[in-house]
Amino acid sequence: VQQMQEHEPGTAGHPVWPAPPIGEQPTGPLAGVKVLDLTAYAVGPWAACNLAQLGADVVRVDPPYGDPIRAVLPRKNGEPTTYMSCTLGKRSVVLDLKDERDHATVLRLAAAADVVLENSRAGTMDRLGLGYGSLSATNPRLVYCSSSSFGDAGPMAGMGSTDPQGQAFSGFASGNGAEGGEPEVLRYIALVDLGTSMQLLNAVLVGLVARKRSGVGQHLRTSQMEGAMGLQMTRFAEFFASGTPSGPAGSGSRTLVPSRALRCSDGVWVSLTAHTAEAWQALCATLHLTDVEWLASLTTHEARAERREDVDKLLQDALSERPSTWWTQVLPRNGVPCVRLRSLDEKPEQQEHVIRNGLVRRVAHPVRGTVAVAGPMWRFERTPARLGDPELPGAHTEEILGQIADASAAVPS
Amino acid sequence: VTAESVVGGALEGVRVVDTTQGVAGPYCSHLLATLGAEVVKVEPADGDWLRHTGPPYVDGTPAAAYQLNRGKRSVALDLDTAAGTTVLLRLLRDSDVFLHDLTEEGAAARGLTPEELRAVNPHLVDCSVTAFGETGPWAELPGTELEVQSTGGVWRYLGAVGEDPVRVGADVTGILGGCAAFQAVLAALAADGPVVGQHVSTSQLAALMGVNTVMIAALDDPDTWDGFHTNAATYPRDHGVSTADGQIYWGQPLRSEEKWVAFCQEIGADDVLEDPRFVTRETRMPNQMALRQALQPYFSRYGTEELVEKVVRSDGIAVPLQDHRAVVEHPQVAALGLVVEAEGMRTLVPPWRAGDDSIQPLTAASPQVGADTAAVLAAHGFLPDELDQLVGARAVPAPDHPQQQTGNTEQGAAS
Numbered sequence: 045v046q047q048m049q050e051h052e053p054g055t056a057g058h059p060v061w062p063a064p065p066i067g068e069q070p071t072g073p074l075a076g077v078k079v080l081d082l083t084a085y086a087v088g089p090w091a092a093c094n095l096a097q098l099g100a101d102v103v104r105v106d107p108p109y110g111d112p113i114r115a116v117l118p119r120k121n122g123e124p125t126t127y128m129s130c131t132l133g134k135r136s137v138v139l140d141l142k143d144e145r146d147h148a149t150v151l152r153l154a155a156a157a158d159v160v161l162e163n164s165r166a167g168t169m170d171r172l173g174l175g176y177g178s179l180s181a182t183n184p185r186l187v188y189c190s191s192s193s194f195g196d197a198g199p200m201a202g203m204g205s206t207d208p209q210g211q212a213f214s215g216f217a218s219g220n221g222a223e224g225g226e227p228e229v230l231r232y233i234a235l236v237d238l239g240t241s242m243q244l245l246n247a248v249l250v251g252l253v254a255r256k257r258s259g260v261g262q263h264l265r266t267s268q269m270e271g272a273m274g275l276q277m278t279r280f281a282e283f284f285a286s287g288t289p290s291g292p293a294g295s296g297s298r299t300l301v302p303s304r305a306l307r308c309s310d311g312v313w314v315s316l317t318a319h320t321a322e323a324w325q326a327l328c329a330t331l332h333l334t335d336v337e338w339l340a341s342l343t344t345h346e347a348r349a350e351r352r353e354d355v356d357k358l359l360q361d362a363l364s365e366r367p368s369t370w371w372t373q374v375l376p377r378n379g380v381p382c383v384r385l386r387s388l389d390e391k392p393e394q395q396e397h398v399i400r401n402g403l404v405r406r407v408a409h410p411v412r413g414t415v416a417v418a419g420p421m422w423r424f425e426r427t428p429a430r431l432g433d434p435e436l437p438g439a440h441t442e443e444i445l446g447q448i449a450d451a452s453a454a455v456p457s
Numbered sequence: 458v459t460a461e462s463v464v465g466g467a468l469e470g471v472r473v474v475d476t477t478q479g480v481a482g483p484y485c486s487h488l489l490a491t492l493g494a495e496v497v498k499v500e501p502a503d504g505d506w507l508r509h510t511g512p513p514y515v516d517g518t519p520a521a522a523y524q525l526n527r528g529k530r531s532v533a534l535d536l537d538t539a540a541g542t543t544v545l546l547r548l549l550r551d552s553d554v555f556l557h558d559l560t561e562e563g564a565a566a567r568g569l570t571p572e573e574l575r576a577v578n579p580h581l582v583d584c585s586v587t588a589f590g591e592t593g594p595w596a597e598l599p600g601t602e603l604e605v606q607s608t609g610g611v612w613r614y615l616g617a618v619g620e621d622p623v624r625v626g627a628d629v630t631g632i633l634g635g636c637a638a639f640q641a642v643l644a645a646l647a648a649d650g651p652v653v654g655q656h657v658s659t660s661q662l663a664a665l666m667g668v669n670t671v672m673i674a675a676l677d678d679p680d681t682w683d684g685f686h687t688n689a690a691t692y693p694r695d696h697g698v699s700t701a702d703g704q705i706y707w708g709q710p711l712r713s714e715e716k717w718v719a720f721c722q723e724i725g726a727d728d729v730l731e732d733p734r735f736v737t738r739e740t741r742m743p744n745q746m747a748l749r750q751a752l753q754p755y756f757s758r759y760g761t762e763e764l765v766e767k768v769v770r771s772d773g774i775a776v777p778l779q780d781h782r783a784v785v786e787h788p789q790v791a792a793l794g795l796v797v798e799a800e801g802m803r804t805l806v807p808p809w810r811a812g813d814d815s816i817q818p819l820t821a822a823s824p825q826v827g828a829d830t831a832a833v834l835a836a837h838g839f840l841p842d843e844l845d846q847l848v849g850a851r852a853v854p855a856p857d858h859p860q861q862q863t864g865n866t867e868q869g870a871a872s
Contacts (some may be wrong), residue, residue, distance in 0.1 A: 176812065221694070
């Protein structure tokens with residue numbers, strides 16, 4: 045590490061990028077963009093996975109001791125599912141960022157890359173001589189994007205964090221829970237981590253759009269804390285206006301009434317919202333409530349919000365008279381949002397709508413069989429996104445290192 | 458635009474017309490405006506439905522709508538009239554991005570299909586962001602944040618089996634759907650060479666399924682029904698652990714075995730060290746729930762601040778479970794400057810920072826419905842008598858149309 049700090053920017057040698065694999069060429073809007081993925085766990089890897097779906101050529105560096113996310117269960121046919129879902133469509137080369145003997149290779153790739161992604165703890169990459177300062181010196185067009193836990197300044201810079209800790213610290217958990225109950229953490233679906241990954245992807249695209257105009261790259265940073273706070277943009281707006289933290293509201297909303305889960309006569313819960321004046325009128329008409337005098341006087345949202353408990357009780361009484369199958373047909377037809385809460389054994393990925401929109405796809409691992417993952421989040425009419433396949437770590441090490449060695453032999457140093 | 462300010466002004470000169478309502482689309486155009494795009498918010502005379510929510514209010518506008526619309530201009534236009542659609546097409550002729558919430562069916566009914574839009578402007582990037590998607594069995598279902606959360610199944614990871622459902626308090630599908638729309642638009646603009654005019658689309662549900670990819674893979678017939686992902690739906694509510702004066706989240710064993718032992722001894726939890734379930738990191742891993750319960754009585758003896766400090770000193774990670782006030786007042790949030798005061802109103806800074814510090818929060822006031830109708834139409838070449846005709850055709854509200862006062866101005870004072 046000491047020697048790496050003495051590394052002179054500019055001595056990295058010539059940029060080399062391994063020729064993309066022969067075969068189907070990428071069609072996405074980012075075709076031709078070279079991404080060097082130096083990330084681990086999920087936030088960084090999923091952002092790079094999305095860049096691959098958008099057509100970028102992603103080379104991922106896997107450490108020889110394995111990305112720590114590989115220890116997270118479950119596995120499918122022996123391969124960790126989380127690792128698979130976050131590394132689709134990349135080529136993987138095994139290199140050790142902590143071993144300076146591998147640095148020449150990393151630096152040559154970084155010199156050729158359009159984008160470098162990293163999500164180490166704040167300060168780590170600078171210490172390894174792989175920070176923005178070093179890499180941009182030889183490659184000023186580089187868009188270098190970092191995602192840390194708590195940012196790169198302040199008393200908690202350098203601290204790590206997991207998804208539930210991000211939820212707890214950022215206020216995200218404080219809005220979840222039974223009404224009037226204790227705040228609770230959203231269990232284990234890593235929504236805050238992957239939400240942060242969305243902001244990291246946003247940052248890369250911002251950097252690329254800016255570079256298209258200016259010709260120069262930039263260092264863009266986000267963090268789990270900023271990602272988690274960003275997810276609460278509307279709740280923070282309300283706190284700034286009221287000065288009062290809102291706390292858990294069950295399935296309901298403190299700023300949109302009615303909007304909550306209600307139980308139907310068949311015991312099934314549905315979600316019901318009246319977000320517009322038209323939806324509110326249609327709801328009252330469908331439920332035959334237009335004659336209820338106090339309800340008819342609630343012509344503004346503010347009036348409904350003031351009587352939230354009364355409104356919710358009246359709606360609960362009305363919905364408990366018929367089964368969920370009735371309400372989820374009749375109410376949406378009249379313009380009122382109303383859907384069934386899917387039961388525990390009913391996977392969203394089995395719904396016809398989800399399948400037809402390609403929101404869940406099955407991808408094939410070269411040796412571990414197939415696995416279901418989310419499909420691309422976007423559709424591009426002229427430059428279609430494409431989901432790549434999972435690979436074993438290091439599947440392309442030989443090919444990539446071979447090409448770099450050939451290039452080194454060909455170019456006088 | 459100087460080289461120093463180029464990231465923050467990456468979209469300067471890019472003209473965006475946005476007909477979306479609620480959170481998802483407006484969050485996308487909020488991010489576009491943050492980077493310097495000129496966003497024209499086209500809304501009905503009564504305004505985006507989000508203007509009819511709340512309290513709390515800022516200057517009579519619901520707080521969420523206020524923050525989302527800062528820095529945009531508002532044009533009141535009735536898109537249910539033929540004249541309104543004609544005006545929209547004229548705005549789109551001179552624009553770069555059209556952000557809307559039309560399904561395929563809705564676009565066809567209004568004469569706003571991708572082909573019809575390209576006939577007006579071949580370079581237009583036209584982006585649909587809806588609740589469930591622009592096509593498929595659920596496309597025409599009305600939906601808001603709650604319905605998308607319910608459909609995507611996110612509710613099952615809160616609350617407890619057999620008890621009343623709990624939603625995620627934050628508008629996660631709205632914000633994530635807005636991010637996905639932002640990505641679709643930016644990717645279309647970022648591609649090398651001249652911008653290829655095209656139709657792009659996403660949805661709140663697509664974004665929610667996207668961030669669920671780890672769970673989708675984990676639940677796809679795994680080798681063993683093992684690990685926290687697979688059983689998350691049936692676990693009890695997770696409140697973290699209680700301290701003497703609050704809650705903290707402490708979710709993983711400490712990194713160094715000596716420091717772990719020293720930490721347990723320091724808080725008086727010697728008997729936890731003797732429990733065979735907790736003797737090594739390997740045995741603690743599958744017994745984390747039990748470990749948390751075993752440590753709870755010791756954690757309850759200390760205040761939050763003191764306990765967090767002890768854990769951090771032992772190389773562990775612990776954070777307080779904070780409400781929004783505590784977050785905003787935390788020294789870490791202050792050190793990064795994540796909350797700023799703008800026009801008497803606090804606001805979050807954008808979720809990414811550029812090395813040149815050029816990405817700055819929007820500080821302009823939020824427009825009232827239709828505040829910029831006349832100015833924007835004039836800038837697009839509409840003559841005064843054309844504007845009068847549009848009022849006559851009810852496509853544009855009359856100048857004396859009562860200003861939509863959605864909230865109570867007395868409560869509108871910013872804190």
